[in-house]
Amino acid sequence: MRKYAVLVALLLAVLVSGSAFAQDKLTVWVGGHVVEQEQTWAEIIQSFEEATGIEVEYRLIGFDVYYDTLVTAFSAGQGPDMTFADLGGWVPTFAAQGWIEPLEDRLAASDITEQIWPNLWPTVTYNGVRYGLPWYTDCRVLMYNKIMFEEAGLDPDKPPVTWDELLEYAKILTDPRQMKYGYGVSGKRSEVATLGYMMFLFGAGGELLTEDYSKAAFNTPEGLAALKFYTELFTVHKVSPPATPSYGEDDFRSMMAQNRVAMAISGPWAFPLIEMANPAIKGNYAVALHPYSAEPASVLGGWASVISSTSKMKDEAWQFIEYITSYDVWRMWIARHGGPMPTRMDVAFDAPEFDDPRWEVILEVFPYAKVRPPIPEWPEVSDRIQNMIQVVITGQATAEEAIATAEQEINAILGN
Amino acid sequence: MLNKLYGDIRRNAFAYRMLIPYVAFLALLVLYPIITNFVISLQVDGNWSLQNYKHVFQEPVFAKVSFNTVIWTVGSVVLQLLVGFLLALLLNQEFKGRAFFRSIILVLPWATPDIVVGVAWQWMYNDMYGVLNDILFRLGIIDYYLPWLADQNLARLAVIIANTWKGFALSAMFYLAALQTVPHELYEASEVDGANVWQKFRNVTWPILQPFVVTTTMLTTIWTINYFPLIFTMTGGGPANATDTFVTYAYRTAFRFLDFNRSAAMSSFTFVLVFLISLLYLRVLSKKEAERQ
Numbered sequence: 281m282r283k284y285a286v287l288v289a290l291l292l293a294v295l296v297s298g299s300a301f302a303q304d305k306l307t308v309w310v311g312g313h314v315v316e317q318e319q320t321w322a323e324i325i326q327s328f329e330e331a332t333g334i335e336v337e338y339r340l341i342g343f344d345v346y347y348d349t350l351v352t353a354f355s356a357g358q359g360p361d362m363t364f365a366d367l368g369g370w371v372p373t374f375a376a377q378g379w380i381e382p383l384e385d386r387l388a389a390s391d392i393t394e395q396i397w398p399n400l401w402p403t404v405t406y407n408g409v410r411y412g413l414p415w416y417t418d419c420r421v422l423m424y425n426k427i428m429f430e431e432a433g434l435d436p437d438k439p440p441v442t443w444d445e446l447l448e449y450a451k452i453l454t455d456p457r458q459m460k461y462g463y464g465v466s467g468k469r470s471e472v473a474t475l476g477y478m479m480f481l482f483g484a485g486g487e488l489l490t491e492d493y494s495k496a497a498f499n500t501p502e503g504l505a506a507l508k509f510y511t512e513l514f515t516v517h518k519v520s521p522p523a524t525p526s527y528g529e530d531d532f533r534s535m536m537a538q539n540r541v542a543m544a545i546s547g548p549w550a551f552p553l554i555e556m557a558n559p560a561i562k563g564n565y566a567v568a569l570h571p572y573s574a575e576p577a578s579v580l581g582g583w584a585s586v587i588s589s590t591s592k593m594k595d596e597a598w599q600f601i602e603y604i605t606s607y608d609v610w611r612m613w614i615a616r617h618g619g620p621m622p623t624r625m626d627v628a629f630d631a632p633e634f635d636d637p638r639w640e641v642i643l644e645v646f647p648y649a650k651v652r653p654p655i656p657e658w659p660e661v662s663d664r665i666q667n668m669i670q671v672v673i674t675g676q677a678t679a680e681e682a683i684a685t686a687e688q689e690i691n692a693i694l695g696n
Numbered sequence: 697m698l699n700k701l702y703g704d705i706r707r708n709a710f711a712y713r714m715l716i717p718y719v720a721f722l723a724l725l726v727l728y729p730i731i732t733n734f735v736i737s738l739q740v741d742g743n744w745s746l747q748n749y750k751h752v753f754q755e756p757v758f759a760k761v762s763f764n765t766v767i768w769t770v771g772s773v774v775l776q777l778l779v780g781f782l783l784a785l786l787l788n789q790e791f792k793g794r795a796f797f798r799s800i801i802l803v804l805p806w807a808t809p810d811i812v813v814g815v816a817w818q819w820m821y822n823d824m825y826g827v828l829n830d831i832l833f834r835l836g837i838i839d840y841y842l843p844w845l846a847d848q849n850l851a852r853l854a855v856i857i858a859n860t861w862k863g864f865a866l867s868a869m870f871y872l873a874a875l876q877t878v879p880h881e882l883y884e885a886s887e888v889d890g891a892n893v894w895q896k897f898r899n900v901t902w903p904i905l906q907p908f909v910v911t912t913t914m915l916t917t918i919w920t921i922n923y924f925p926l927i928f929t930m931t932g933g934g935p936a937n938a939t940d941t942f943v944t945y946a947y948r949t950a951f952r953f954l955d956f957n958r959s960a961a962m963s964s965f966t967f968v969l970v971f972l973i974s975l976l977y978l979r980v981l982s983k984k985e986a987e988r989q
Binding site for chain 2: 347348351352373377405456459467468469521523525526527535540652659660663667670671674676690
């Protein structure tokens with residue numbers, strides 16, 4: 281009998297000690313590119329704790345595993361109280377699964393709401409209800425290495441504007457024997473490949489899905505031309521490194537910092553990151569509107585703050601969200617890091633750091649930026665686009681075959 | 697028959713009582729997820745249906761994933777068998793420092809965490825900074841750096857090589873243990889009869905080792921089919937599904953697309969497959985046991 285009593289006591293002790301940790305602290309999971317700014321996060325969390333008396337337990341999670349980590353946690357009902365969701369479709373996906381809390385009432389009562397760029401709201405809306413508060417945003421542009429331009433005899437203040445110029449410059453900048461390449465084509469199986477294709481698709485005047493997001497709309501002459509141009513940069517003209525099918529934007533940024541890749545798609549989050557990768561690159565890189573064939577184009581991105589639907593500290597989570605999205609915290613962040621782009625219009629217009637030529641480009645391009653379809657099926661749709669790109673760049677199918685297959689597959693996913 | 701069972705339990709009551717905690721643990725941690733997974737795979741939006749299985753088998757990429765799994769398994773198992781066996785033979789010889797080499801060669805690759813192995817090999821295979829390309833280039837074997845993880849066939853080869861590096865140690869250890877059960881007198885006797893190295897191997901070593909090889913191969917096969925971390929960290933299943941096996945594909949379906957039902961169908965299918973292979977292995981093993989007696 282005593283043996284059982286001991287066993288029961290031990291079990292109880294384990295249970296109690298386990299749950300004691302879960303209760304009082306606000307759990308915050310930070311993901312995405314901003315995790316590299318560890319020091320700043322530590323300070324912000326600390327000042328929030330001091331200002332409100334709420335204890336915060338936070339984790340910084342790398343971008344590659346962030347989605348999987350969140351899905352695993354939410355599926356098990358163990359999601360963090362507050363976290364970030366990518367504006368590229370994560371919010372509708374999580375909302376459709378019932379994992380996050382609708383925020384309409386809180387947004388209506390907050391004075392932050394009217395400061396947010398209006399074109400961001402569709403990205404956090406599901407079934408007409410808003411589930412997130414956009415925290416930072418961005419748009420994609422062409423980033424290029426001025427040193428490599430000069431060495432190749434190109435004018436560093438005159439980046440390519442059309443697709444033809446892009447190809448021409450890329451060929452001049454490519455020298456495989458020195459392992460230098462002109463343009464990085466994102467070919468890896470990740471969202472960045474879809475985004476790369478979309479930059480060229482929109483630049484050709486094409487559309488990804490129909491306006492009501494019910495059917496694929498990219499199997500058009502424009503869509504095909506975009507796919508061909510994007511993939512032929514690698515397959516035919518070889519201006520992108522040989523292992524392009526396993527490289528993405530982030531890899532090209534590291535290579536650009538080491539003067540190996542001259543041009544690649546990137547965005548404002550990259551400003552502090554490329555300078556961290558190689559401080560010597562500061563002042564030697566620039567951004568410009570990405571070359572287009574029919575109309576200027578860009579794709580919107582960024583992150584929104586969301587609250588878990590099973591959280592027991594929703595009010596405190598909202599307080600934290602309002603804190604990090606506040607005018608003062610954003611001004612501090614920008615002053616320290618020079619990026620990323622806040623979702624608050626007042627900060628974007630007030631901060632003197634944005635008088636920089638790079639930021640002028642970003643703010644000019646932002647109105648052209650289109651959103652990724654905010655539908656729960658987006659991860660699957662994106663995967664089919666990534667597959668389409670991969671089969672063409674690995675030579676398994678022609679662009680015509682791949683685009684037709686992708687259209688079929690995506691229509692099936694969207695329920696046609 | 698039930699009486700016999702009861703009698704058996706009563707006589708060995710102590711033994712059964714000792715087994716209960718382990719069985720309970722197994723039931724909770726293993727049986728419960730397997731059964732739940734199976735149940736989920738038969739559901740579509742809450743209704744019972746075989747849709748998920750139909751979908752999985754009819755998907756065009758299924759043929760490719762099956763092919764990849766076969767290549768991956770056969771390639772890894774064969775290479776691990778050969779390398780493991782060779783090394784076991786070598787390490788069985790008497791030479792100075794044998795203990796040192798045994799501990800390094802047999803333990804280090806096996807003890808390295810899967811993720812570390814995956815990331816390290818990924819960097820070694822890198823097309824611009826990779827050690828492997830550098831060495832092959834300097835030796836004059838290749839003219840330009842190979843994009844190991846970006847070409848379909850090279851990627852398959854690359855993951856098999858990395859898996860062999862990681863896994864041969866287990867096979868080698870089993871074979872080494874097996875080799876040490878071979879009585880020295882048999883070797884001496886065959887030398888007296890004038891046998892050369894090859895004849896010694898064929899007539900003394902191999903017959904004794906055969907059941908061990910069968911066992912180890914079966915175990916390695918089962919483990920290789922299920923092996924997830926290495927492929928996932930090295931290639932993520934790419935490029936273009938070239939290194940996707942059943943398990944990486946099932947993972948992606950669940951975690952990227954949040955399609956838990958279809959993923960459950962894929963993994964239940966894999967489970968049944970591996971289960972059948974295990975049954976085959978048990979059947980072969982018991983036949984060999986019967987033959988020996």
